[in-house]
């Protein structure tokens with residue numbers, strides 16, 4: 001049955017015994033049972049052990065009722081607290097972003113059934129909104145790609161035409177620069193929305209991480225050469241089993257950011273080491289670092305802590321890095337170094 005219909009059906013059910021009445025009845029019964037049991041124990045003890053057991057009846061009653069009461073209350077409270085515990089666990093999962101949680105609505109209490117089915121209706125609505133949003137983002141980005149490529153293509157054609165004034169050439173260059181930015185932004189949005197829909201790692205294969213990092217460094221050569229940056233690279237050989245294409249985004253982004261944020265003529269240090277069952281990659285720069293309050297947000301989508309370099313990026317790179325590593329069961333950490341600059345550390349599990 002559909003979640004909403006089930007919710008309505010439960011809501012319309014009549015309550016014969018409300019939770020409050022049931023609790024009152026149970027507590028009354030508990031008191032009666034405890035007193036009767038205590039009375040029975042006292043009588044039996046006095047009959048079997050008349051010489052040893054000569055404590056006054058009232059004291060006996062207090063002692064045995066409390067003892068029996070503790071056990072009976074333990075049992076009864078489970079009836080009331082177990083559903084709360086179940087709900088608390090489910091709410092915890094929703095708070096962590098898992099909207100797939102559903103609670104079995106079977107319960108003797110109508111109120112608990114109502115709470116459970118209300119909770120299921122809430123996660124159902126959250127799931128639908130999330131899917132709708134992701135679908136929209138992915139279709140919209142897809143639709144953007146074709147016209148952007150057309151504009152970029154025509155602008156490149158204009159530039160190669162030759163007979164342009166200086167001002168016209170400048171305009172064409174700006175068109176090409178901005179269409180390239182838009183195109184890379186839409187690609188990142190598409191990839192991110194695809195990864196957000198993905199739970200299981202795909203296209204897994206064996207490859208050498210050190211080799212991939214070297215390729216990334218070479219691909220970024222124009223950027224580090226333009227800024228006269230020295231690269232201090234030390235990579236151990238490390239074989240990894242994972243998605244090769246996605247992992248390339250990780251290195252491109254982290255090394256690219258280090259080059260982007262480090263000042264001209266400075267050094268970027270790249271290391272790859274193996275420690276027990278882990279592969280550890282670090283990249284350090286000598287840039288301004290990341291403000292302490294921004295460190296928690298750098299992996300958020302569209303977050304840019306630095307206004308100087310805003311034009312050179314979209315704020316999606318680190319969100320992608322984090323998502324890729326979550327899929328690969330790895331992790332990434334950002335920290336500021338004592339003597340300036342920042343360090344990004346990626347930890348991967350060695351080949352299974």
Ligand code: ADP
Pocket residue numbers: 253257258261285287288289290298303304305306309310312313314315316317318319342
């Ligand atoms: P962007 O495309 O803007 O670089 P990222 O997601 O890669 O987006 O990074 C998000 C933000 O984190 C950046 O805008 C910048 O403020 C900060 N950041 C990332 N790497 C560095 C770094 N090496 N040094 C200083 N700040 C950084």
